Amino acid sequence: MNGHDFILANTALTALPSGGLWFAEAQALIVSDLHLGKSERIARRGGLMLPPYETQDTLTRLETDIDACAAKTIICLGDSFDDLVAAESLTEGERLWITRLQAGRKWVWIEGNHDPGPVNFGGTHLAEIRLGALIFRHVADPGAHAEVSGHYHPKTTLRARGHSVTRACFLYDQSRVILPSYGTYTGGLRSDSQVLETLMGADARAILTGPTPQVVPMHRR
Secondary structure (H helix, E strand, O other), rough: OEEEEEEEEEEEEEEEEOOOOOHHHHHHEOOOOOOEEHHHHHHHHOOOOOOOOOHHHHHHHHHHHHHHHHHOEEEOOOEEOOOOHHHHHOOOOHHHHHHHHHOOOOEEEOOOOOOOOOOOOOOOEEEEEEOEEEEEOOOOOOOOOEEOOOOOEEEEEEEEEEEEEEEEEEEEEOEEEEEOOHHHHHHHEEEEHHHHHOOOOOEEEEEOOOOOOEEOOOOOO
């Protein structure tokens, strides 16, 4: 499988080019911060009228990853919807699409700060879940170990030969991995921001998303 393999708490994981995380032993695909319905929420609050295609684009990539991995379990690490009204405003076709993806699979919705509380979709709705040696939650706990989380939408920039490229990225060290945002219309927090610098250890690495995942030290001076 195309991706970057690494170990967390004696558990083999693969960072996928899309921003999803594959946990092969559990046949589980983990994604974070889909923010489905973001264009509707922005328009509702008087913001820019963005093309309303981000939900379809995000679900297309999610379906591709599910099929490629033959995933039996899906864990969505919170902020799956941009807010609860956005969840309720998805089209019938989009709701049926999610239902079809859930069919025959264990589906876990972790609650995030944008979607606190159960949404009107099938699956299990939890604040966090443990799978094998790993704990899955939306926001990282600074004292945790063997933790998989999201929330911060990390991104990093590579510079070479006078050019630079910025991409969403995974961050991982001996204690945790923080997933990038999987959603189409989402920004990012630079990996050298104070909150991420504080959370991640000195050995932390960044895995850039994209067709060929690249791995660089997170702490660069």
